[in-house]
Amino acid sequence: MTVGLIAMQLFSGLALGAILIMVALGLSIIFGMLGIVNFAHGALFMVGAYAGLYVASLTGSFWWGLLLAPLLIGAFGMLIERFLIRPLYGRSPDDPLLLTFGLGYVLVEAVRILFGTEGIPFSTPAELRGVVNLGFGVFPIYRLFVVGVVVAVLVLLWVGLEKTKFGLIVRAGAADPTIMRVLGVDIDRLWLVIFGIGVAITALGGVLAAPMRNINPEMGTLVLAEAFVVTVIGGMGSLGGAVVAGLLVGVAISMTSLFAPEMATIVMFALMAVILLVRPNGLYGRALPGQ
Amino acid sequence: MTAPILSVRDVGKQFGGLVALKGVTADFHAGQITAIIGPNGAGKSTFFNILSGALRPTTGTMRFQGADMAGVPQHQYVHRGIARSYQITNIFPHLTAHENVRVAAQAFRSRFDIWTDRARLAEVSEKAAATLAAVGLADKAGTLARNLAHGQQRALEIAIALVADPVLLLLDEPTAGMGPEETREMVGLIEKLASSRTILLVEHKMKMILGLSDRVLVLHHGELLADGTPAEIQANPEVRRVYLGQSDGYA
Amino acid sequence: MTRKTGLSAGRGVTRRTALAGIAGGIGTLAMPWVARAQNDTIRIGFPTPLTGPFAAEANDQVRSAQLAVKQFNDKGGIAGRQIELLVRDDKLNAGEAATRTLELIEKDKVHAVVGALSAAVQLAVNEVTRARKVLYVSISQSDSINEAKDGSRYTFHEALNPHMTTQVVAKHTFKQGAKVAHLVADYAYGHEMLRGFKRAGEEIGVETVAEVLHPFGAAEYSTFIPTILASGADVLCISNFGRDQANSIQQAVDFGVKEQMQIVVPVLLHNQRIAVEPDVFEGVVGGANYWWGLEESVPSAKTFNDAFRAMYDGALPTDYGAYGYTGVASLLMAMEAAGGTDTEAVVDALEALKYDIAKGEQRYRQCDHQSVQSVLVLKSKGAGDMKDEADLFEVVANEPASEEVLRSCAELGYTG
């Protein structure tokens, strides 16, 4: 148990945290802004990975896949919102949760029909292969790249939400849609775009994770659990919360892996249970309406 | 003068930095109708929530029928004899009007009995039917609460509180959103109720309050501005300046 | 060879796999397996996980099993009775498998059951069959099914078990005094493989320097790899199954583990190898029950491959697919010897059976009905030295069938 190993473990924990943030971001945006619990989040993550694979195989370049797949699946997400989610606004908050539960089934099976049931290779792009020596240990370049993309997406989101007019409308729309409707803002179109952005980010997560975890129709199920744990610990609807929670869970998993590696997944759920019992709305979550 | 059934000493409430209510002291005697008035944000609802146990006061004490209410859980208040209706209609939408009132009445008869058929609690059901009739909803017993008209829902709101046969009945803007005809009916009902119990109500309709209540409390910025008979309140210059506006007001 | 992006190098354009996927998918869509049970046909129940992560292996097993049935039907069946395979989807779920097996026994009145692809599922099927004295031939890896508390007169195990696989693989990869690290999936099957490797390691005299248990079905291994790299091991044994194997090896390679230590797996899974790029598995050594490359040295492998190619237009059987063939074929041979479907007679015939139908001499051991069979040790080829897309592995060794690699009957709880 050298200091180098602990430092390495902490670093890989933070890197894992970045991946967990990426995985949870789409879910947190859609719930935070629209109050919708998206149980098809894992399936959309997987569909994103397949889209990245398909575009990369057509264009022959990983980078086109990374760029186009999120846009394609984001548009697909808008279709989902327009035809499946919009009729549910105003109804019981369970309905979107249950619809997306069924949607998850459909998406996974559709991919099985189109791409077959066994895993398909999607290798790390040549430029990002290999490891870099951090002094206290080696770390894959590709994972550093992923951390970089996550940071970029977070900065983009922060600037977009906090600094632009559109961001102001989005945040106000999330806070009180009725007043925004009165002020003449086309709420339906706004929610369409938000849902699209959430799904696009989820798909981006899929494309980024593909080289690390091989692509298969079932890769979404574990991601759904990870995303919920991070989103709930952070506090539903708080993007800042999701970032802190992602890093917290990442480090917790990596430190547990030093002493009791088999407990790595159990610690995720234990952390969520403890935090929810101490702070019933997560770290930064605002109270639910009617609380 | 008999001992007050409700006495409030230096009651105050703070939400973080915001002081919603400060230093309210008053005694309330049996059989009296007391109105609580004041501009929006004066602390009326906060005071009402404290009296009905929905909020814990930050400072001060509240004694009801001689007992200190500190630490009493909210669901015990109605069993001690304090019932309230709500400003925003707060009923059981998908239950029938009769069931709305019956379930409130049942709280005094049994709460954790998972065996006997509730239809067998005949007197609870009859009491609910009687209370529904008292508020004029006898013919609507079988209708789902959410299908009732606004005025009928307000009446149901009061029936749910009334069926508990409270000693102290707190009515939060009972005539909110009602037309003149319905308001007159509601005032008649309140007068009938007052014969056997103490009533506190929050209202904005001045003519109704001055005609109906024996006593008026005026709250302003969370403080008790005035406490007296309707006549004294109308004459009080401080109240006129703050609440009834400069010149005309109600002569 | 200029390396285009990893995607298309060495695998042909991936579009082809996508189109193949579509064709394959629509094929399964249109081919229902519903076969109402006629009265005199010999019915064999075949629970297998058509949905879920092992759907590919399940499909391979169904195709091989149907080959065995076709071969016997073409010969006029058994005692004039045609044979029928009743395939049911057990969704890789033990509860589902038990229900499907109950249906097969109670409604379809099957004469025997073959199948199941995970330890938990086969033990569930076994619990239902042995209580009702129905013959069951299990065709996937598990040690528990050999033990007395789970075994029964009507239970046969045609697959390799973790113990025999790890003994043979260790024999060809561990060197005396080598430092060995273990990355193990934390569930029954993982522990069985670890126990096998450590027992073999003691006999050969290696030093275990790290033992990392990872959660079953984990997708992230980055937090486990630093400990392994820090252990300075020469050999890393990765004992897990299915997608865990592909994910853990992929991420180990990302961290440059292969430069420092030889990666060894108890079972080199065909479908996991083709789920990643060739360079990921390059140099990894592992055990296997079957590899089509055996046809150069084993005549029965050649006949099996040719029959498979003929029936499935040039396709080749995979490791788990072969189990489907050897499991069903050995059962049918026993039925033929017993001249019918009387369970007691068929059990006796199976116990006495000597068969060589795909990979050399095989027979069922008396006490725990484990099929004593050869164990292959394979090494995964790099993209460079693959003759064509199917040329995945080279044969390092083909350990002949013998009981030494099996746990003794006494140790398994069979007395006398």
Added chain:
Amino acid sequence: MTITKAPTLPAAMAGDRFAPILAGLSRWRVPLSLLALCVLPWVLPSQALAVNVLIYGLVAVGYNLLFGYTGLLSFGHATFFGAGAYTTGMAISHFGANWFVAMVAGVFIAGLLALVMGALAIRTRGIYFAMVTLALSQLVYYTALQASSWTGGENGLRGFTVSQLDFPGFSVNLLDPVEKYYAIMVVVALALWFVSRILNSPFGAVIEAIRENETRARACGYNVERTKLVAFVLSGLLCGLAGTLSAMHLAIVPLDSLHYHTSGLMVMMTLLGGAGTFFGPFVGALAFLSMEDVFSLWTSHWQIIVGSIFIIFVLYLPRGIWGTLMALGRRP
């Protein structure tokens, strides 16, 4: 999250053409469901499926007591189903207990777990309540995975096959599918009658009031937290009972019975059938399991059909199969 779902309580509706039928339905709901159960094994493709419908129907009805009637969406009820099954199995295989004692122990342990999980979870509300129950139930799942010497870990629990139930004067052969079906049906029928009593009891009125409007229920003098906890434990006991029956039926306890996949299954069945109705969950279990059984024979891609049907129901028939039928019956 308090669900302001339109419960289609079969309470008598004044002035509707079908009112007498609905009134009859509600008063005679238990004998009617008993009749339906008797016919089930001969209507469905196989007795094994029929027994599963019984067991999952009971699980859904037990779960609906909390979800449809009290308005609490829990994602951790697999814990009680699994605990009931595991305790029964372990009592027989490790302690050699007789089957009746083992089943009683199973229901008791499930109730105990429900008391602990309920006490912790009821401090939260809405989606957080669902997440706390999910997290706590996953902890139980991983504990069972680790304690493999007791639970058989990933291989599931085996070795407690009960082939015969002995009663004074007669005995039931569990290996015979028909005898097994009717033995389990008797237990399920008793449980249905018990649930019907609860829903008709004063307590039944209180939990519905809490579903409708928690704050007003508290103002009416009900201890909301304690009532929710009692409902949570009752629902846990019923799911535990279903778990013990599942152990007797399959003679194995798969680890999957504790996984949130099973919790999700309960939610789906209850909503497909119609939350907040008495028959709904049972109809949901019947529909879901039959669809799964039949479709999986046609194609290995049956999940796309089940998923699509579920989406259609949520969009156009939110009251579920039975709820919609009830609503049609009411509208003149």
